[in-house]
Amino acid sequence: MPGSRVLIGCGRMGQALLAGWTARGETAFVIDPSADRAALAALGAVVIDRLDDLAAVPKPLCVLVAVKPADAQAAIAGLAPWLGPGDLVVSVAAGVPIAALRRALGAAQPGVVRAMPNIAASAGAAMTAAVAEPGLDAGRRGLCESLFTCVGEFVWLADEPLLDAATAISGSGLAYVFSLGEQLAQAGVALGLADDVAARLARVTLSGAGALAARGEASLAELRAQVTSPSGTTAAALAVLDGPGGLGELIARATTAAARRAAEMTPKVQ
Numbered sequence: 580m581p582g583s584r585v586l587i588g589c590g591r592m593g594q595a596l597l598a599g600w601t602a603r604g605e606t607a608f609v610i611d612p613s614a615d616r617a618a619l620a621a622l623g624a625v626v627i628d629r630l631d632d633l634a635a636v637p638k639p640l641c642v643l644v645a646v647k648p649a650d651a652q653a654a655i656a657g658l659a660p661w662l663g664p665g666d667l668v669v670s671v672a673a674g675v676p677i678a679a680l681r682r683a684l685g686a687a688q689p690g691v692v693r694a695m696p697n698i699a700a701s702a703g704a705a706m707t708a709a710v711a712e713p714g715l716d717a718g719r720r721g722l723c724e725s726l727f728t729c730v731g732e733f734v735w736l737a738d739e740p741l742l743d744a745a746t747a748i749s750g751s752g753l754a755y756v757f758s759l760g761e762q763l764a765q766a767g768v769a770l771g772l773a774d775d776v777a778a779r780l781a782r783v784t785l786s787g788a789g790a791l792a793a794r795g796e797a798s799l800a801e802l803r804a805q806v807t808s809p810s811g812t813t814a815a816a817l818a819v820l821d822g823p824g825g826l827g828e829l830i831a832r833a834t835t836a837a838a839r840r841a842a843e844m845t846p847k848v849q
């Protein structure tokens with residue numbers, strides 16, 4: 580890529596993305612006061628201590644903002660003096676709208692994208708959804724896609740409010756699946772299995788389901804049907820899960836709460 584990648588905020592999400600970039604041979608400049616210099620050097624990343632040092636970084640800049648939502652505007656505002664019309668700012672901060680990012684940029688006029696990846700980026704298995712400002716050119720759209728396709732799959736969404744839905748489904752969704760695994764392990768213990776055996780059965784079942792789903796050869800409904808013998812054990816369990824107050828209802832309530840929370844966070848960061 581011509582120009583330079585700059586990562587602001589190298590915590591859980593930033594590090595996962597950075598590892599994907601550097602594995603592809605991309606160099607990146609990292610701004611994070613808590614940066615683990617040795618770990619970043621091992622990845623081939625360059626830590627920037629003073630924003631003034633950005634003056635020497637080859638342009639155009641492609642800036643990925645991965646700080647907490649409450650820190651996003653301040654982090655971007657600090658960078659604004661070094662940003663121009665040919666640059667790109669991509670924020671993964673949940674609930675921080677493009678308008679708030681644009682306000683923080685002031686007179687600087689880089690292209691702006693808001694994206695929602697997930698932490699499976701650290702395993703090269705992320706799902707990222709994103710919305711670009713209207714008019715963003717194809718070159719920078721492609722550049723944005725490349726930030727995320729090296730760690731998983733990517734989709735553009737038509738409207739910014741849909742990002743709250745994506746946050747509720749794929750951004751946070753891994754945690755629901757892990758929670759399901761925890762519940763399975765606890766249920767195994769209740770049925771008489773030793774703790775470690777129950778935990779192993781649950782973990783490998785989760786990863787097995789993920790592996791089958793990742794093949795993409797069958798829909799999730801088809802995969803479920805393959806496990807479900809008529810009048811068998813799985814059918815007995817699914818009758819409970821599909822019943823009143825069951826999994827469908829719980830997931831609908833949980834994802835509605837997540838999407839609502841993403842929308843609630845918005846005014847606090849403007």
Ligand SMILES: NC(=O)C1=CN([C@@H]2O[C@H](COP(=O)(O)OP(=O)(O)OC[C@H]3O[C@@H](n4cnc5c(N)ncnc54)[C@H](O)[C@@H]3O)[C@@H](O)[C@H]2O)C=CC1
Nearest residue numbers: 588589590591592610611613645646647648654672673698
């Ligand atoms: N953790 C997850 O599963 C996902 C997180 N996100 C978003 O990613 C963002 C980061 O989340 P995490 O990585 O989980 O948080 P984190 O707390 O692990 O990392 C945030 C990092 O930002 C650094 N930081 C704070 N202020 C800064 C500043 N002004 N300049 C440079 N660095 C600064 C901190 O030192 C820290 O290392 C959040 O906005 C979150 O909404 C999005 C999708 C999934």
Ligand SMILES: O=C(O)[C@@H]1CCC=N1
Nearest residue numbers: 673697746750751752
């Ligand atoms: O919980 C959060 O706010 C972030 C956004 C999506 C996943 N983690």
